[in-house]
Amino acid sequence: MAGQEDEGTCEYMMKQLIAVIGGRRTEKALLLQAEEVGRLIARNGATLICGGLGGVMEAASRGAKSEGGLTVGILPQNDAKSANKYIDIPIVTGLGIGRNVIIARTADALIAVGGEYGTLSEIAFALQMEKPVVGIRTWDINGIICSDNATDAVARVFELLGS
Amino acid sequence: MAGQEDEGTCEYMMKQLIAVIGGRRTEKALLLQAEEVGRLIARNGATLICGGLGGVMEAASRGAKSEGGLTVGILPQNDAKSANKYIDIPIVTGLGIGRNVIIARTADALIAVGGEYGTLSEIAFALQMEKPVVGIRTWDINGIICSDNATDAVARVFELLGS
Amino acid sequence: MAGQEDEGTCEYMMKQLIAVIGGRRTEKALLLQAEEVGRLIARNGATLICGGLGGVMEAASRGAKSEGGLTVGILPQNDAKSANKYIDIPIVTGLGIGRNVIIARTADALIAVGGEYGTLSEIAFALQMEKPVVGIRTWDINGIICSDNATDAVARVFELLGS
Amino acid sequence: MAGQEDEGTCEYMMKQLIAVIGGRRTEKALLLQAEEVGRLIARNGATLICGGLGGVMEAASRGAKSEGGLTVGILPQNDAKSANKYIDIPIVTGLGIGRNVIIARTADALIAVGGEYGTLSEIAFALQMEKPVVGIRTWDINGIICSDNATDAVARVFELLGS
Numbered sequence: 001m002a003g004q005e006d007e008g009t010c011e012y013m014m015k016q017l018i019a020v021i022g023g024r025r026t027e028k029a030l031l032l033q034a035e036e037v038g039r040l041i042a043r044n045g046a047t048l049i050c051g052g053l054g055g056v057m058e059a060a061s062r063g064a065k066s067e068g069g070l071t072v073g074i075l076p077q078n079d080a081k082s083a084n085k086y087i088d089i090p091i092v093t094g095l096g097i098g099r100n101v102i103i104a105r106t107a108d109a110l111i112a113v114g115g116e117y118g119t120l121s122e123i124a125f126a127l128q129m130e131k132p133v134v135g136i137r138t139w140d141i142n143g144i145i146c147s148d149n150a151t152d153a154v155a156r157v158f159e160l161l162g163s
Numbered sequence: 164m165a166g167q168e169d170e171g172t173c174e175y176m177m178k179q180l181i182a183v184i185g186g187r188r189t190e191k192a193l194l195l196q197a198e199e200v201g202r203l204i205a206r207n208g209a210t211l212i213c214g215g216l217g218g219v220m221e222a223a224s225r226g227a228k229s230e231g232g233l234t235v236g237i238l239p240q241n242d243a244k245s246a247n248k249y250i251d252i253p254i255v256t257g258l259g260i261g262r263n264v265i266i267a268r269t270a271d272a273l274i275a276v277g278g279e280y281g282t283l284s285e286i287a288f289a290l291q292m293e294k295p296v297v298g299i300r301t302w303d304i305n306g307i308i309c310s311d312n313a314t315d316a317v318a319r320v321f322e323l324l325g326s
Numbered sequence: 327m328a329g330q331e332d333e334g335t336c337e338y339m340m341k342q343l344i345a346v347i348g349g350r351r352t353e354k355a356l357l358l359q360a361e362e363v364g365r366l367i368a369r370n371g372a373t374l375i376c377g378g379l380g381g382v383m384e385a386a387s388r389g390a391k392s393e394g395g396l397t398v399g400i401l402p403q404n405d406a407k408s409a410n411k412y413i414d415i416p417i418v419t420g421l422g423i424g425r426n427v428i429i430a431r432t433a434d435a436l437i438a439v440g441g442e443y444g445t446l447s448e449i450a451f452a453l454q455m456e457k458p459v460v461g462i463r464t465w466d467i468n469g470i471i472c473s474d475n476a477t478d479a480v481a482r483v484f485e486l487l488g489s
Numbered sequence: 490m491a492g493q494e495d496e497g498t499c500e501y502m503m504k505q506l507i508a509v510i511g512g513r514r515t516e517k518a519l520l521l522q523a524e525e526v527g528r529l530i531a532r533n534g535a536t537l538i539c540g541g542l543g544g545v546m547e548a549a550s551r552g553a554k555s556e557g558g559l560t561v562g563i564l565p566q567n568d569a570k571s572a573n574k575y576i577d578i579p580i581v582t583g584l585g586i587g588r589n590v591i592i593a594r595t596a597d598a599l600i601a602v603g604g605e606y607g608t609l610s611e612i613a614f615a616l617q618m619e620k621p622v623v624g625i626r627t628w629d630i631n632g633i634i635c636s637d638n639a640t641d642a643v644a645r646v647f648e649l650l651g652s
Contacts, residue, residue: 017252047252072252078268078422089180089210089235091254092268094422096404097614101587105241105255117617120630121610125586128606141609141628241585259567259583260451261427280454283467284447288423291443302467304446343578373578398578404594415506415536415561417580418594431567431581 016046017072018157019107021122022056022115022138030114033136034059036150037111042069044158049074049107051099052083052090056113061086074103101125109157112138132160179209180235181320182270184285185219185278185301193277194219196299198226199313200274205232207321212237212270214262215246215253219276224249237266264288272320275301295323342372343398344483345433347448348382348441348464356382356440359462361389362476363437368395370484375400375433377425378409378416382439387412400429427451435483438464458486505535506561507646508596510611511545511604511627519545519603522625524552525639526600531558533647538563538596540588541572541579545602550575563592590614598646601627621649 018041020034038060041048048064050057052073061071065086073087076099080090093099097118104110104125109132112119119138126133127143134153135144145160147153181204183197201223204211211227213220215236224234228249236250239262243253256262260281267273267288272295275282282301289296290306297316298307308323310316344367348360364386367374374390376383378399387397391412399413402425406416419425423444430436430451435458438445445464452459453469460479461470471486473479507530511523527549530537537553539546541562550560554575562576565585572579582588586607593599593614598621601608608627615622616632623642624633634649636642 070252072254074254080269089233089252090269091235091237091265093265093424094268095265095424096420096422096590097617098419098421098424098587098590101585101590101610102254102256102258105257106243106253117613117632121590121613121617124606124610124613128586128610139630143606256587257585258587259427259585260454261424261582261584261587264422264424264427264447280450280469284427284450284454287443287447287450291423291447304465306443396578398580400580406595415559415578416595417561417563417591419591420594421591428580428582428584431583432569432579 016108016161017049017106018046018154019049019103019110019122019126020056020060020113021050021103021110021119022060022113023119024053024055024057026055026114030056030137031059033150034113035063037113037136037154038063038065038069038071039067040150040154042067044154046158047072049103051076051103051118052087054084056115058084058086060113072106074099074106097121104129104131107131109134109161111153111157112136112144114138132157179271179324180212180269181209181317182212182266182273182285182289183219183223183276184213184266184273184282185223185276186282187216187218187220189218189277193300194222196313197222197276200276200299200317201226201228201232201234202230203313203317205230207317209271209321210235212266214239214266214281215250217247219278221247221249223276235269237262237269260284267292267294270294272297272324274316274320275299275307277301295320342434342487343375343432344372344480345375345429345436345448345452346382346386346439347376347429347436347445348386348439349445350379350381350383352381352440356463357385359476360385360439363439363462363480364389364391364395364397365393366476366480368393370480372434372484373398375429377402377429377444378413380410382441384410384412386439398432400425400432423447430455430457433457435460435487437479437483438462438470440464458483505597505650506538506595507535507643508538508592508599508611508615509545509549509602510539510592510599510608511549511602512608513542513544513546515544515603519626520548522639523548523602526602526625526643527552527554527558527560528556529639529643531556533643535597535647536561538592540565540592540607541576543573545604547573547575549602561595563588563595586610593618593620596620598623598650600642600646601625601633603627621646 034056042064052075083090112135197219205227215238246253275298360382368390375398378401409416438461523545531553541564569579601624
């Protein structure tokens with residue numbers, strides 16, 4: 001099979017998992033940033049992981065898909081139907097917001113775009129796990145690397161991951 | 164980008180997630196069945212999900228990768244390094260065996276190959292969620308569809324999923 | 327304060343946590359057994375732990391309270407209001423049936439009274455953790471100690487726990 | 490049995506569950522505050538809930554027990570032995586820091602004493618759930634009610650809970 005390309009299958013060579021975290025209800029400007037972050041993650045050959053729902057999560061997923069990237073959604077609900085339509089791999093946890101720890105644990109690095117208390121819990125977990133967290137107009141927490149745009153944020157993440 | 168094929172990226176078109184569940188320590192004959200189950204899942208265009216560790220999980224993952232399939236491992240530990248080497252997407256839960264419910268919840272259908280008490284908990288959750296569970300030499304639980312080989316087991320799963 | 331007894335406070339001296347597991351919808355005869363199991367757990371000075379909801383869980387909690395015992399409910403929902411009225415300490419997990427692993431993990435021993443697939447997942451987890459599981463008309467799983475009445479079941483549990 | 494008092498049993502009449510959250514490694518002054526918070530929670534007839542480990546959690550538990558209160562520890566590990574010695578009811582989750590969401594979900598209100606990123610995740614969850622969070626020298630997060638000593642912090646919590 002090696003070297004052969006069947007419809008619907010692929011050689012998966014992406015290694016890094018980058019999370020995009022942020023709120024469901026977010027202003028337009030931040031959604032555009034999130035979408036660009038998603039695009040750049042995919043263009044850098046990484047897989048996007050997120051909470052799988054709307055707002056920042058959906059914008060980032062749409063961005064990643066527009067570049068042919070792979071998207072993983074860690075869903076709080078009991079049903080894959082709750083995923084936004086750009087999610088390739090819906091991980092259906094049924095754990096409610098208890099799933100936030102899995103996003104932080106699974107990601108190699110995180111980019112926070114805006115975000116409310118849910119995002120803050122993910123930031124806190126990620127920093128506790130000593131993972132790189134880059135933030136665009138998000139919580140001002142000691143340990144977050146601040147950035148003001150998608151290009152810079154993604155560049156910093158890959159620089160930190162040494163790739 | 165559409166229609167273009169970059170190295171390391173792909174159009175992901177696989178829709179169904181089939182879990183292979185079973186023990187870490189298993190006899191050779193069952194490992195061969197698990198590997199064949201993995202191969203057939205990938206050949207049918209589905210994504211393999213499993214617990215990400217050794218034994219039946221590793222054999223099924225190896226089978227799926229040999230056919231260019233995608234593999235997702237729902238890990239109990241805190242670190243992606245605990246995944247077997249055939250896992251493409253390690254979901255690092257840090258939840259211990261509490262992660263078993265996520266495997267059942269995420270899968271569209273499950274195939275149990277042998278297995279001890281951990282596998283039994285996954286079977287129980289899956290049947291509670293009214294998902295198809297096909298078993299090859301596994302627990303004798305009301306609701307499991309018994310099969311005696313990989314080809315038959317996978318055929319039944321896709322028949323039940325209507326694809 | 328020591329030695330003094332205020333209204334509403336107490337010296338807590340109960341050491342063992344015994345789980346009663348079983349279904350929400352259960353026939354009358356089993357509910358009576360569950361209530362008797364709860365009574366005997368409390369009379370033996372142990373604390374009752376259960377899933378906190380109706381059916382067998384409620385019957386066992388009512389039994390324990392009728393003897394002045396303490397009851398802990400590990401709830402799947404997001405709200406303590408979902409607990410039955412005999413629960414003293416509602417642990418509100420919001421994890422759905424993912425909370426089943428916590429019941430098994432927290433209990434020193436478990437008594438299963440009837441039960442469907444949810445109960446089976448708890449039995450499986452408990453046996454994986456090598457905890458004593460005594461069953462009254464429940465799943466026929468290798469490792470369960472079968473009993474046919476509450477008195478015998480509770481006696482066996484405390485015998486196994488060496489108390 | 491009602492009205493009778495057996496050794497080791499009690500009529501449980503405490504209704505409110507107050508969480509004390511904070512770090513394992515904390516300076517002496519904060520530990521004294523945490524112990525006083527624990528004492529006052531018990532004196533007000535509430536049950537203490539915490540993460541069950543050392544530092545602030547242990548100090549608060551010790552305080553609560555010195556007043557004859559009841560203490561619940563939501564443990565990350567797989568074993569009740571990891572609980573500090575002042576925990577009456579060890580809830581053994583095996584979920585690692587994923588258990589933080591349960592502390593926030595179960596508490597009627599929370600008092601944060603100092604704390605690092607783990608505490609921040611609990612604060613974030615609690616505020617997302619719209620629960621009162623009073624903080625003594627902890628994270629400066631919008632939504633936290635700041636206090637500078639145990640007496641004031643506990644008074645505010647019970648005022649907010651309307652009791």
